[in-house]
Ligand code: HEM
Ligand SMILES: [Cu+2]
């Protein structure tokens with residue numbers, strides 16, 4: 001127990017924490033275990049904030065874990081000479097290590113407000129591009145159709161297959177029919193719970209075309225894991241063409257579902 | 267050094283009845299070991315019960331991990347136990363597993379092991395009292411856990427299985443019986459079980475507050491209390507103020523389910539094609555009420571461990587606690603701020619985003635007292651003379667791991683970042699670092715530390731260290747990797763996420779984590795063997811095996827009924843280690859002042 005070897009061994013175990021911790025984060029991106037590609041306009045400021053906090057906490061992590069290792073190494077009873085330092089604290093240190101973190105945290109709090117406001121508070125003044133109604137275990141989509149208004153005859157109904165135009169403000173009206181769900185678009189840094197009884201606006205602007213996942217991120221029952229959708233971002237022209245085609249197909253296969261329109265109308 | 271002077275009771279009994287009484291074997295056995303009013307016996311009852319549930323919770327976790335690593339493959343052992351389609355897991359079974367894993371760990375392990383086991387065992391001993399203020403209430407607080415054990419236990423076997431809407435139990439999933447199989451009887455029993463845990467906690471906390479305020483030994487001023495007691499005291503206050511809200515909310519959910527009150531059901535709610543009979547409620551109301559309790563509850567789940575770790579660190583660093591008062595104030599600060607941050611669990615819930623900002627600011631600020639505590643622990647170790655006992659290793663790892671959990675909290679407190687990481691494995695990493703790597707490691711530190719006081723014998727150090735080493739390695743293998751999983755956005759509570767393009771490549775990492783989790787649970791066999799072996803065959807400890815300062819170490823090991831064989835009088839604070847000019851190197855709280863001069867003050 002009192003051997004110096006034990007002290008060395010245990011100090012190194014504690015040194016392994018920051019070393020392997022940093023290594024994990026350093027290596028992960030090369031295995032693609034990292035933030036998925038961001039394709040939304042606001043996403044880059046969220047990622048920027050993530051990296052900023054990562055750097056900040058990273059420094060604190062390395063410093064505190066490093067100190068802990070160093071103290072364990074240096075003040076091993078089997079090694080250090082004489083008795084421990086008889087000290088009950090330091091007023092100066094307390095003040096320093098209260099004020100510095102307090103200022104840092106306060107700065108962080110203020111610094112991020114703008115991004116939050118962009119994503120969740122400054123809603124673009126426009127009619128909804130699409131209404132997303134979550135339901136066990138699918139995403140029901142309703143486009144306003146040619147008249148640009150939800151709840152009319154020419155509404156377009158789909159499930160799980162969301163199409164949106166690139167480089168344009170998009171406003172989604174999010175609802176739920178039954179239980180809580182969460183509309184999660186990993187590549188867009190968008191997440192919003194869908195709550196029965198509430199109409200929640202969600203907005204963003206896509207920067208790139210392509211196909212991406214829609215994930216349900218709030219437990220909604222046994223089929224939660226399979227409540228999957230896809231979002232296709234395409235050019236305005238492609239999007240309009242897709243709308244036309246899908247509308248034509250809807251007209252051909254089923255007459256406008258009157259009861260649904262009535263039930264879903266606001 | 268420490269000579270076990272008056273320790274004649276060397277066995278696992280924590281009580282000795284006054285010899286005058288006529289022996290009535292059955293009644294005596296019952297009143298000594300079963301319906302005992304002795305705080306030490308009650309503490310041990312809590313300890314054994316919670317450790318048993320710890321095992322159950324651990325096995326549930328392994329079943330969860332199995333499904334995440336190898337979805338839809340046959341579960342070994344457990345699969346057979348529940349006779350699921352030839353060992354393969356159904357998705358609703360998976361939702362039940364993680365719900366009950368968290369429920370068991372939070373309500374049947376961590377909360378009762380901290381307050382129930384250690385609070386009970388330590389409070390009277392550390393303040394120099396002969397027992398709790400209300401011994402009968404104390405006994406009841408343990409026996410109210412049994413209805414909870416039975417209700418939660420029975421819920422596994424009712425139709426539809428146990429509750430499956432998460433430990434957070436969000437309505438309408440939890441209130442509407444049509445929404446999930448586990449939302450039937452399982453959920454009702456869950457709510458009743460939760461109420462029972464609440465009653466138990468409330469009885470305990472009233473008792474702890476009263477005892478700490480009224481029953482301190484002569485000379486034991488508030489600012490001479492060890493950190494363990496400060497933490498237990500503030501935890502009890504938190505419980506007393508927060509718990510009624512949860513209890514009320516639980517009843518509201520019960521009546522929503524049983525008689526259709528509709529507190530949490532909105533108008534026109536259609537679940538599984540059937541229209542709810544009532545409406546006019548608000549699902550978010552539950553979240554506010556639930557987190558108004560459950561955020562303070564996360565501190566209920568760590569403050570006592572922080573207190574105990576502070577005491578253990580000072581003992582084995584042979585150094586006074588760095589910044590005693592700041593440590594006390596920061597606990598109080600955490601507790602106070604803890605009441606105004608609950609909304610950080612609801613940033614994505616649909617709550618007014620402007621309100622989110624206020625919760626964000628308060629949440630950022632609550633990281634401050636946590637940081638102050640960490641710095642003071644570092645200050646305590648600095649300049650010490652560290653003795654690498656098993657208990658010390660666990661205590662040091664508490665500090666090391668709490669740093670990680672505290673720092674990840676800042677990511678999630680930043681609302682824009684939380685948009686991405688909310689309900690992903692990043693959160694799972696965060697709370698396992700504070701609750702497992704923090705609290706559970708702190709509990710092990712405490713068990714190795716106070717075991718001699720509980721049973722009069724010390725645990726085996728070699729196997730203790732093997733236990734520490736394996737647990738430490740495997741826990742980091744399991745939980746650290748969750749951070750990077752969360753960085754991909756990997757969602758929690760999904761039975762199978764690999765069919766998503768974003769997540770399909772993460773199975774190997776998850777398999778690695780599951781291997782580590784299996785190793786982590788398996789390592790506890792070493793702990794269990796050491797624990798039970800040492801209870802009967804460990805080396806006799808004596809009163810003060812660690813040369814510690816607090817009052818419990820001046821009582822016999824284990825202490826008899828009434829705890830002290832002398833009237834303890836307190837002369838100083840609890841952290842007088844390495845005092846210059848004192849030959850034995852430290853001054854116990856009970857050492858009379860003249861010991862300063864006459865260094866060779868006898869045994870204790
Ligand atoms: C430095 C201080 C801390 C900060 C800033 C912090 C912040 C947060 C935030 C913002 C969340 C919500 C994340 C989300 O759901 O998106 C969260 C979740 C959580 N925190 Fe902390 N936390 C801190 C310390 C702790 C401690 C000490 C504990 C427990 C002992 C704890 C336990 C939890 C738990 C259990 C959850 C998740 C609950 C759930 O959703 O199931 N946290 N924390
Ligand atoms: Cu879902």
Ligand SMILES: [Cu+2]
Nearest residue numbers: 561564610611
């Ligand atoms: Cu919280």
